[in-house]
């Protein structure tokens with residue numbers, strides 16, 4: 001539980017980051033991934049604050065970027081081994097990435113590879129590429145964060161590979177060094193990763209039969225976190241996650257295995273801290289109106305996602321009667337609602353609230369809708 005005395009002078013809403021927990025999470029991740037010689041890239045899109053990137057970079061992780069500006073942010077923060085994915089890389093972004101000698105482009109279409117080849121040729125450079133392949137594996141997560149099905153826009157489909165290889169022979173300013181997959185996010189059922197491994201093994205055999213030796217396989221990210229029990233399960237089960245890949249993925253001699261994790265590294269170290277503006281009576285429920293809304297945390301409105309909500313101000317007042325509340329923000333949208341029919345101890349104007357597990361995909365998705373001010377980040381050890 002966040003200590004209300006540590007925060008009660010700070011203007012709300014703000015993003016609270018527990019850097020101690022971030023460090024512990026990274027150590028646990030490194031301990032497990034190093035066992036197998038796995039290379040982990042941090043997905044900057046989950047949280048790209050420099051304070052957080054510094055800690056992650058110092059731990060020796062690589063970077064996974066999905067825009068030219070993320071590539072630049074990773075370069076500024078001295079990340080080595082930058083990979084760059086995304087279905088819509090612009091010419092300018094490709095150019096930026098080539099100029100910065102990134103480790104690998106994860107390419108999502110044949111047309112994109114032709115464009116990278118052309119831009120690289122103008123710079124007299126050879127761009128390293130991996131093919132992002134759509135494995136048609138279901139991640140069993142929310143449909144908006146499922147990315148590895150044929151109906152999704154991501155990756156190159158299996159039936160395109162034969163023709164693609166033919167084409168690659170004529171493109172001398174790109175070099176194929178690997179294959180890449182990313183099936184979705186907030187994956188809590190590890191059997192989805194087992195299905196991915198089995199599919200990757202099949203695909204790798206196909207490349208071997210075409211006499212192509214892949215220097216690396218990048219299996220993406222997507223490991224989920226426990227939004228319901230952020231204190232009990234503050235650190236994800238990296239042990240089972242990496243052990244599963246070690247068990248099921250067939251690795252060829254000298255081949256490197258890469259991962260791209262975002263949420264699992266940063267989600268639990270963040271909370272959105274907000275103050276109660278008003279309590280308002282409704283027909284079937286009472287409304288707690290917070291000073292934070294979908295502008296600071298859009299995930300509930302966007303994916304019906306759950307964030308644990310705690311009243312920090314009455315945490316020590318045991319046995320307060322429970323009441324039913326809808327917890328909402330101040331924005332002029334009915335979807336600006338964090339929770340419906342939540343049973344909470346009696347709440348009053350001025351109470352501090354924590355919306356937990358907001359280290360990933362929260363501050364990075366903030367908007368200035370309704371001309372709101374941008375909420376600040378505050379770091380604690």
Ligand SMILES: *Cc1c(COP(=O)(O)O)cnc(C)c1O
Nearest residue numbers: 043085185221222260261262263
């Ligand atoms: C978003 C993304 C990731 C990270 O996903 P998490 O669920 O945060 O681990 C990894 N790879 C690619 C290509 C992505 O787009």
